[in-house]
Amino acid sequence: MDLKRASRRVVALSAAFSAALVVVAAPASAADDRVVTVVSEADRAAALAHWTPERMRQWVGEEWLPPAEKIGREWDGRVPPGVGRLFFTAEPGVDGSCTATVVPSSSKDVAFTAGHCVNGGLDRYDNPIKIVNVVFVPGYDHGAAPHGVFAARAFAWSGTYPGPMSGTDDDAVIALDPVGGRHVADVAGTQDISFDELPSTVDTTMLGYPVSKAAGGEALFSCVRPATLEVNSVNTTWNTDCDLAGGSSGGPWLRNFDPATGKGTLFSVTSRGTMTEDGVTTDLSGAAFTEPVRNLYERAGEL
Template sequence: MITAKRHTPARIFASFAVAASALVLVSAPASAADDRVVTRVSAAGRAAALAHWTPERMRQWVGDDSLPPAEKIGQEWPGPVPAGVGRLFFTAEPGVDESCTATVVPSATHDVALTAGHCVNGGLDRFDNPIRIVNVVFVPGYDHGKAPHGVFPVRAFAWPSTYSGPTSGTDDDAVIALDPVDGRHVADVAGTQDVSFDRPPSPVDTAVLGYPVSQAAGGEALFSCVRPATLEANSVTTTWNTDCDLAGGSSGGPWLRGFDPATGRGTIFSVTSRGTMTEDGVTTDLSGAAFTDPVRALYELAWEL
C-alpha cells in the first residue's frame, strides 16, 4: 500500500487495522446483505479532527529531505483539480499524521467519497495491537495549501468484510461519508466522478490521479499518470497494474478510463492500492484491486452511512 507518513517516505505493505475507541465505534458485518465493516465517528471526534488539521499541519511534509525523490513519469496536474478529487488526511495512533487521496462519487446523500481500504483500516502494530484511525478529514480540490471547497469531517467510513486489512490486496476499497459544511454537501460543491463496476477490456488507457508526498511537492499538488493498465489475476487477487510512479499519499486515488483532460472527468474502475519501491524510495509500479461484487454492494449501501 502507499500512504504518506511523516519522516517516512512511504508505508508499503504495512499491516494496520481499525479498533474501537472513545471517538469511534466499529461494528462488524450485520448480515450477508450488509457485508461490510463500518466505523462511525462521534461529534466530538469530528470536531477534534477539524481542530487537528490546521493549514500548517496539512503542509507539514513540505521540504522534508527524507521524502522519496520526485516522480519522473507522474506529472503535476496543470489545471484546476478535476471534479471530486481531493486529499484525505488522518492520524494513525499513537499520533502519526498521514494522507491519502479520495474522490467524491455519485450518491443519494451527495456526501460519499471513494478511497482505498488501507487508508482507513489501520491494521495491527508489531505487537499485534490495533492501530486506530482518527482525525479523518477530506479536502476536495486541495491545491498547495488551499481548500477551495472547504474541509469536510468524516462522520463514517466502511470497507467490505472481504478486505482483511493492509496485508491484503483483495477488495482494498473503502467509502467515506462526510458531514455537510455550512449546509452544503460535498458533491454539490466539488462535483463527482462516475463509477463503473463493469470490467473494461485489458489493457485500458488510464489516468491515475493522486497526491504523492514526494520531494516534487510534498503532497501539496495533484499529480497524474496517463498510462495503460493491464489486468492480472492469480489464485489470490485480481489487480490492475501500471508503471505509474506516484509516491506515498497517492493511495486511494482514482483510476479513470475515458478520461477527458479538457473536462477533467472520467469513470473510476479502480483506486490505487499498492506500490513497489526501490531502496532509494522510488516507486516503480502501482496496482489497484479490480472491483468485485462486495465492493459494488459497499458502494450501493454507502448512502446509509
Template sequence: MDLKRAARRVVALSAALGAATAVVAAPASAADDQVVTVVSEADRAAALAHWTPERMRQWVGEEDLPPAEKIGREWAGPVPSGVGRLFFTARPGVDGSCTATVVPSSSKDVALTAGHCVNGGFDRFDNPIKIVNVVFVPGYDHGEAPHGVFAARAFAWSSTYSGPTSGADDDAVLALDPVDGRHVADVAGTQEISFGKLPSTVDTTMLGYPVSQAAGGEALFSCARPATYQENSVNTTWNTDCDLAGGSSGGPWLRNFDPATGKGTIFSVTSRGTMTEDGVTTDLSGAALTEPVRKLYERAGEL
C-alpha cells in the first residue's frame, strides 16, 4: 500500500508559521449576500507597524517548510501586473501569508484573494479567530515592496462561502488604503477578471508566493498547466497538477496570459491543494467564479 497516497489530505493553501493551514475572521457585519469586516484607522496603522521587512521574511530558512516545488518555477522577470503577497495575523498572534491580485474597480483600491485567507471558521472551542494586521504588498520580491505596503480598510466574502472546510465560493475582496495618495491600481496595475462560461480545459498560468523550501514566501512562483473543469453536487472547481505550496492561496489563475506584457484574465484563484504526509502538494483546485462572487466583486469598489 502506498502510505503517502493513503495519507494525502486536502487543505486550504494559506501559510501560517510555515504550515499550510486555514485561518478565520470574525465578521463585523453581514448582509444577505456578503459578509464585511471593516478595519479601524488605528488597526490599519498597527498593521503597517507590525509588518516590517524583517517580519515579512520570517519564514526564510525554516527547516520544516514543505519541500521545494518540482513543477512550479520561480518567476523570471518583473512581477506581473497587480500580483502581490498578502500578509495577516490570526489572533492570538500567528502570522500568515497568501497571494492576491489587484482587479479593476471604481475605487482603484480592490484586490482579489481566497476567502480562507481572511475567513474560515472557528477554533476547537467554537470561537471565531479574528484576522488582524492585513496588508498587501504588490510586486513583492525577496523583502522588497516596490509599490508600497497597502493596509486593508475592509475585506468581504460572499455569504455563500462557508469556510475552509468548503471550497465553494472560496473568494474574497480587499479594499486597500491609498499610499501617499496613490491607489494600488494606479501604481501596480491590474489583471482583468471574467465570469463567463469557459471550455472544460483552459491553458492556465497560476501565480503564487509559496512558503516552501524553494521560495520561503520570498519569491513569486508559477505553473503553466492545463486546468480542467469539474462539477458535482457540492461545488464546481478548476483543477491542475500544479504543486505550489501553502502561501499560494488566493493566487490568480490566468487565461490568455502574455508573459511579455504580464497580463491575462483571472477565472479562478488558488483555493485548496492535496498534500502528502511529507507536505508535498500534488494538485491544486480553485473555485469556479459564480454569480454570488460576481456580485461580491461588482460591489467591492464601495467598500
C-alpha cells in the first residue's frame, strides 16, 4: 500500500478485508483496449446460489470494523435510481462488496463501478486473484433486494488501468443478466453519465455502502461535498474530505443532483481513500474520466 504519511495509508475502498486484494497491481493484457472477463452460465448460477439473502445480511467483512462516519450520513428514503450494492468473492474464498450504478446503455444491462472491484490484481506470489460470484443488488437496503439480484455475465476495464494499486482509470463496466426477462435499467432506473470537461470544483453528492460500524454495509450512505480536481505527473483525480469507509468503492459521484428525483450525472466513482491507523477515512478520491474510459463505457452494451 502507498503511504501518504507515516500514520496514514492510501487504500482502494472495496470491503474485502484481505491484504491479498491490494498487494500488487496486475498488468493489463488486452487484445484491444479492454480487458474483458466473460462469466459462464454455470458460474452465474453459482454466484446467485452463493449470495443468499442470509449471506448478504450477515456478511460485514471481519469482526473489526472502522469507526462510524462523521461526515457521511445514512441515506434517508428510497435508494436513488440505479444505485446498489455489488457483491463478489476473491478466490480462494474472500467475500467482499462495493457499490455500483446502472447507467444508460444499448443493452439496458450495464452498471458502472471501480476497476478494483472486479480486478483482484496479483497475490504475493504473482498469481492472478480471480474475482467470482459477482452479483449486483440495486436498491439494496438492510438485506432487502427490491429489484432482484442480478448476476454478472461479463465485466471489463480499460487496458490503461494498471490494477488495484493504481488510481489511474480505476473504472469498470459490468453487464448483468436480466431477471425474469427484465433488464436492470428498466426495473431499477439509471443515473446519467457524462465525460464533459468540468470546472475544477464541482458540488457533488457521493453515494456508497460503507462497511463501517455505522451500518456494516447494510445501508446506503451519502456525502454532499465540493470535489476538487487535482492534476499531477501520475494521474488526474477528483478529491473530497468525505469519510465513507471501505465498501463505498465504485459509488457514484453525482453533479446536478436533484433530491426530488434522486437523479444526477455521474462524473467519477470512489476509487481510493486515505485511512488513519484507527481505520478512519479522512478523504476520498475518484479518477477523472479519460478517453479510454469513455471508449470502455460506449462499448459496454456489447458485453
